Amino acid sequence: xxxxxxxxxxxxxxxxxxxxxxxxxxxxxxxxxxxxxxxxxxxxxxxxxxxxxxxxxxxxxxxxxxxxxxxxxxxxxxxxxxxxxxxxxxxxxxxxxxxxxxxxxxxxxxxxxxxxxxxxxxxxxxxxxxxxxxxxxxxxxxxxxxxxxxxxxxxxxxxxxxxxxxxxxxxxxxxxxxxxxxxxxxxxxxxxxxxxxxxxxxxxxxxxxxxxxxxxxxxxxxxxxxxxxxxxxxxxxxxxxxxxxxxxxxxxxxxxxxxxxxxxxxxxxxxxxxxxxxxxxxxxxxxxxxxxxxxxxxxxxxxxxxxxxxxxxxxx
Amino acid sequence: xxxxxxxxxxxxxxxxxxxxxxxxxxxxxxxxxxxxxxxxxxxxxxxxxxxxxxxxxxxxxxxxxxxxxxxxxxxxxxxxxxxxxxxxxxxxxxxxxxxxxxxxxxxxxxxxxxxxxxxxxxxxxxxxxxxxxxxxxxxxxxxxxxxxxxxxxxxxxxxxxxxxxxxxxxxxxxxxxxxxxxxxxxxxxxxxxxxxxxxxxxxxxxxxxxxxxxxxxxxxxxxxxxxxxxxxxxxxxxxxxxxxxxxxxxxxxxxxxxxxxxxxxxxxxxxxxxxxxxxxxxxxxxxxx
Numbered sequence: 001x002x003x004x005x006x007x008x009x010x011x012x013x014x015x016x017x018x019x020x021x022x023x024x025x026x027x028x029x030x031x032x033x034x035x036x037x038x039x040x041x042x043x044x045x046x047x048x049x050x051x052x053x054x055x056x057x058x059x060x061x062x063x064x065x066x067x068x069x070x071x072x073x074x075x076x077x078x079x080x081x082x083x084x085x086x087x088x089x090x091x092x093x094x095x096x097x098x099x100x101x102x103x104x105x106x107x108x109x110x111x112x113x114x115x116x117x118x119x120x121x122x123x124x125x126x127x128x129x130x131x132x133x134x135x136x137x138x139x140x141x142x143x144x145x146x147x148x149x150x151x152x153x154x155x156x157x158x159x160x161x162x163x164x165x166x167x168x169x170x171x172x173x174x175x176x177x178x179x180x181x182x183x184x185x186x187x188x189x190x191x192x193x194x195x196x197x198x199x200x201x202x203x204x205x206x207x208x209x210x211x212x213x214x215x216x217x218x219x220x221x222x223x224x225x226x227x228x229x230x231x232x233x234x235x236x237x238x239x240x241x242x243x244x245x246x247x248x249x250x251x252x253x254x255x256x257x258x259x260x261x262x263x264x265x266x267x268x269x270x271x272x273x274x275x276x277x278x279x280x281x282x283x284x285x286x287x288x289x290x291x292x293x294x295x296x297x298x299x300x301x302x303x304x305x306x307x308x309x310x311x312x313x314x315x316x
Numbered sequence: 317x318x319x320x321x322x323x324x325x326x327x328x329x330x331x332x333x334x335x336x337x338x339x340x341x342x343x344x345x346x347x348x349x350x351x352x353x354x355x356x357x358x359x360x361x362x363x364x365x366x367x368x369x370x371x372x373x374x375x376x377x378x379x380x381x382x383x384x385x386x387x388x389x390x391x392x393x394x395x396x397x398x399x400x401x402x403x404x405x406x407x408x409x410x411x412x413x414x415x416x417x418x419x420x421x422x423x424x425x426x427x428x429x430x431x432x433x434x435x436x437x438x439x440x441x442x443x444x445x446x447x448x449x450x451x452x453x454x455x456x457x458x459x460x461x462x463x464x465x466x467x468x469x470x471x472x473x474x475x476x477x478x479x480x481x482x483x484x485x486x487x488x489x490x491x492x493x494x495x496x497x498x499x500x501x502x503x504x505x506x507x508x509x510x511x512x513x514x515x516x517x518x519x520x521x522x523x524x525x526x527x528x529x530x531x532x533x534x535x536x537x538x539x540x541x542x543x544x545x546x547x548x549x550x551x552x553x554x555x556x557x558x559x560x561x562x563x564x565x566x567x568x569x570x571x572x573x574x575x576x577x578x579x580x581x582x583x584x585x586x587x588x589x590x591x592x593x594x595x596x597x598x599x600x601x602x603x604x605x
Binding site for chain 2: 049053055057102105106108109110112113114116117118120121124125128242243246249253283285286288289290292293296297
């Protein structure tokens, strides 16, 4: 029963998401896409945070790089969305490789500090390179071209059409990350989190694995950023700001960083909470900080973590 | 030649503000083993509170410099006593995240109370003029800052190395349990060190009010990034490293802006990358990890 439960949940969730695409209003569609994009960002981030035990405060830089990648590709090269997304992911991965090369030399405190500092370097770079990135205005008015696959074309101009592209990438990311966690590579990452000295003694290059985890999670952040650009049709340097790096952290914590589905559940709650709070106040970030504080002080397992504990107790 | 002197002077005075923030950061880390992301927020709060004293209480600038940071001390006390104390025993990410949440909260509170825009700043009584150095005018206030920074460094060194307090602090930093066993009230001392560190940072902020000319909510994050670079270069936990590092970063920024304006912000990061490759633990690391 237990073995099949996750498959059943996944199948039901997919059916619901397809149903949402058919029957919902534009607003619900938009929110659903925001949830899925944030979930890709947070799932990728959690490879590093929950799995490898490294706390990065600079992942917004990769998210923004993905966005700028698509925008620049669409402005100067081609409007093909898949090409743009590919460019965005590759650009984010390369940046993650460069920044990660320096950051993985340290863990814990230094690592958090370095990722924040390098992330802000990317932010100020995007802010200052006015000719390329449009400075603080960012790049806006990026059109969604159609996906041409040789013989036939798929239009994604309308939100109801674009929704399925987001759903496709979301499902792909879930499957991929699930596979990563089950692969020997994913197990080594968990080993590094539990005891990196012992992992090193087992003959595995801990730094190389950390760097690989950093690049993989950076690439997923790039994918999320690319999809986000196609959804919003603009990107500004604030996508790379450290306060945006806090989003996947909070999402993972809210959902439960030691669980697979935690970041997904966290994303739903995050987007919903934000919609509600922004109805009556502009100071969303203040509430964001207070929620983070409350989780750290009293609710560290997250929602999925607590629910699992509850279920386990129940089944005994 | 004249301009070179002035570039140096500007760099040194800018470095002194970074030093005041980095000193508190590294002191708190050395004793409490907590990296306080919110340290830049204390700097920002110090500046805004000092400004408020001047503007709305109509006090003298120097009284504002005393009162503003004192108010920040109260904030620091509350943070340590009621929040940080809960997470000392937890895993490290939670400590980092707690101070990170505080950055979000303080930033947003400052935006709510004082507004997101910039507000003009007043002039300093007694030090508002300028003196002629190497053929050009240089603000007297900046000269005062250049003298004040090393003075703080000297005072810190004297407190830590020569006083009874300093011995207790150093003892607790090197072995918390042992210090507690011989009768040091470690929790109170942690609070004291945290409040003192917050005061140093807020003092930097208050003194920066006439220097920066206008206050923005981004000033905290700008200085904390610089302070991070400084402690990476100097080594976390080392005051000597923080002082020399801050001086160096100040000069580097100043020379960068003057001679390589297109890449000036990169220089510090290139330097940081180089130090990480060459000496990952920094030049004067007080921590053995």
